[in-house]
Amino acid sequence: MRRIILSTESGADLPEDLAEKHAVQVVPMHVVMDGQDYLDGSLPVEDIYDYYDRSKKIPSTTSTNAHEYHDFFTKIQADFPDCIIIHIGYTSKASSSFQNAVIASENFDDLFLIDALNVTGGLTAIVMHAVTLLENEPAIESDRLVEKIKAIIPKSRLAFVPGSLEFLRAGGRVSNVAYLGGALLKLKPRIELIDGKLVSTKKYRGKMSSVAEKLLQDYLNQFDIDREQLYFQYSIGLDESIKLRVEEIAKENGFKNIKWMQAGAMISTHAGPGGFGIAGLEV
Template identity: 85%
Template sequence: MRRMILSTESGADLPKDLADKHNVQVVPMHVIMDGQDFLDGSLPVTDIYDYYERTKKIPSTTSTNSHEYHEFFTKIKKDYPDCIIIHIGYTSKASSSFQNAIIASEEMDDIFLIDALNVTGGLTAIVMYAVTLLEKEPTIAPASLVEKIESIVPKSRLAFVPGSLEFLRAGGRVSNLAYLGGALLKIKPRIELIEGNLVSTKKYRGKMDGISEKLMRDYLNQYNIDREQLYLLYSIGLDERIKQRMDEMAKEAGFKNVKWMQAGAMISTHAGPGGFGIAGLEV
């Protein structure tokens, strides 16, 4: 029986303990700051916030290129001879990374590529579904595994509220007028992945503690999420009391397992400090 190896990108924010435990291979994306190219994961997130405070600019981010993907896949095959790689990638609608993976794998055998149409916790939810499936059915045929993973892609639901409109404005994602209005009225957008695209679906007004509760209630009312697992996301700066309250609400809603995930440099560059999000799979 040939071994199947799962892989994904750093933009999944897959916690290191899960990646290590389940041998999920992670390829880094890039953060460009002060003219330097940093691999996502090698840069403390606080450096991004410090950079913004100093320059009022946010770093730029770039995808994993095809050469890096080729090296990544080649190393996996060297480490695990005769393996089959199942790569679950960052949404192709927001990055060229998945297309670069396709280019890199064109002349390589036994690599299956799945466009997760999701990012951060939404991508991690799909990766961990694949992990669980593979551990329950270690003899599953690769094509069957890929088919089951692809079937769950539309059921992965991610919703988050960025911590800072300033970061969205600096990154060109909101206009100055919208930023000023939002800042004055304390309005923050709820952002979701709709068919792989980042879309603002609602606006919340108030402080982050109240907004996080509204987001949790709306999310659970809108989606019938599998109570086996919930992923809660935060960027550095989120108040610990908010995290405690979200744990309470998740428990009250009947979730058996809750996993907190910290946004890495790639995601934090766009979300800013103090952001909060939720991800899970619909039943």
């Protein structure tokens, strides 16, 4: 029986312990800062915040290129001879990374590519669902596993509130007028993945402590999330009291397993410090 190996990008923010435990292979995306290109995962997130503090600029981010994918898939095949690779990729609607994987895939057999149409915790939820499917049915045919993974993609729900409007403004994601209005009114946008695209769907007012609770309550009211697993994402700077409170609310709502995920350098570049997000799969 041939082994199936799952892979994804660093933009999934898949916790290292889960990646190692389940042999999920992760290819890094890129963060460019001070004219230097860093592999996501090699750059401490704090360096991004320090860079913004001194320059009032945020780094740029770039996708994994086709050459890197070629090397990545080649190494997987060398490490796991005669394996079948199923790559679950970062949404193609927000990055060229998936298209680069498609280009690289032309040189490989026994390689399946799935556009997850999601990022960070929403992507991790899909990857970990694939892990569970494979562990529950280790003899599953690769074609059948791909079908099951694709079927869950529309059910992966991600919502988050960036920690800093300043980062959104510095990255050109909000206008100065919108930034000033949001800052004065203490508004924070709710971002969701809709058809693979990042969309602002609502604005919250107040401190992050109350915003995080509102986001979680709205999320649970809007989506019928499987109570078996919930993922919380945070960027460095989120207050510990907020983390304790939202976890308490999740447990009160019947969630059995809660996994916290720290945003890596690539995601933190867009979210800023102190961001909070939620991801899970609808039943």
